[in-house]
Amino acid sequence: MSNQNQTSSHIGPVPLPPELVHACLERVKDLRLEGFLTGFGRWPGKLMMVGEAPGATEIQNGRPFSGQAGKVLDGYLEALEITRDDLYITSAVRSRPYKDKPVKGSPDRLSRSNRTPTRAEVLAFAPILDREIAVVQPQILITLGNIGLQRLLGEEYTITAWHGQLIRRRIQQVHSEHPEQGYHLSDQEYCIFPMYHPAAVLYNRSLTDIIADDLRQLREQINENLQMRGNQQGP
Numbered sequence: 001m002s003n004q005n006q007t008s009s010h011i012g013p014v015p016l017p018p019e020l021v022h023a024c025l026e027r028v029k030d031l032r033l034e035g036f037l038t039g040f041g042r043w044p045g046k047l048m049m050v051g052e053a054p055g056a057t058e059i060q061n062g063r064p065f066s067g068q069a070g071k072v073l074d075g076y077l078e079a080l081e082i083t084r085d086d087l088y089i090t091s092a093v094r095s096r097p098y099k100d101k102p103v104k105g106s107p108d109r110l111s112r113s114n115r116t117p118t119r120a121e122v123l124a125f126a127p128i129l130d131r132e133i134a135v136v137q138p139q140i141l142i143t144l145g146n147i148g149l150q151r152l153l154g155e156e157y158t159i160t161a162w163h164g165q166l167i168r169r170r171i172q173q174v175h176s177e178h179p180e181q182g183y184h185l186s187d188q189e190y191c192i193f194p195m196y197h198p199a200a201v202l203y204n205r206s207l208t209d210i211i212a213d214d215l216r217q218l219r220e221q222i223n224e225n226l227q228m229r230g231n232q233q234g235p
């Protein structure tokens with residue numbers, strides 16, 4: 001997949017207006033979130049992955065999916081016969097949600113761990129994801145786990161019910177300056193392909209075969225419907 005015409009697209013973070021980022025970070029400044037990480041990859045491009053939120057490793061080295069889940073994600077990409085340069089990777093929340101717990105035996109010390117982002121945190125970062133989708137204009141949006149799926153399609157969608165299927169729908173968006181007003185549906189329809197989050201298999205090995213099947217379905221969709229080779233801007 002590497003011999004693509006590189007002239008019409010870029011590899012890196014989608015440029016975000018500083019005031020958009022500043023407003024998002026202001027909204028979450030009192031929440032248990034740390035750092036800020038942009039998405040990374042090809043834009044405009046045909047494929048985009050939407051995860052949950054960066055973890056400690058990602059915040060430390062500034063690259064999405066660079067920790068343990070990232071190794072599993074690289075296996076997904078290998079099964080799809082693509083590389084990180086072929087797609088854009090981002091997540092619903094762009095800071096690390098954390099929780100602090102007293103260390104057993106030394107209650108005056110705290111240990112920090114990742115946690116699932118809340119609904120309010122996902123909404124606060126929604127203008128950034130909206131902007132990334134508008135710039136990338138993906139032909140398939142691959143959501144990773146429930147958080148990415150529900151951010152785009154609503155909470156009635158669950159990964160257990162919808163994984164491995166291509167869904168064509170309008171997606172949830174927010175007013176860029178007033179996300180607190182809540183979601184409305186986009187004018188445009190998008191193709192969404194829900195996948196289990198790569199971290200899920202680290203906790204539940206029985207998902208291995210299901211994920212392999214979903215990846216086969218997705219690879220077929222990519223090969224049949226997207227001309228990944230050649231100009232990424234093409235139809």
Ligand code: URA
Binds near residue numbers: 058063069090
């Ligand atoms: N999980 C995500 O959703 N994103 C990352 O970058 C890492 C783990």
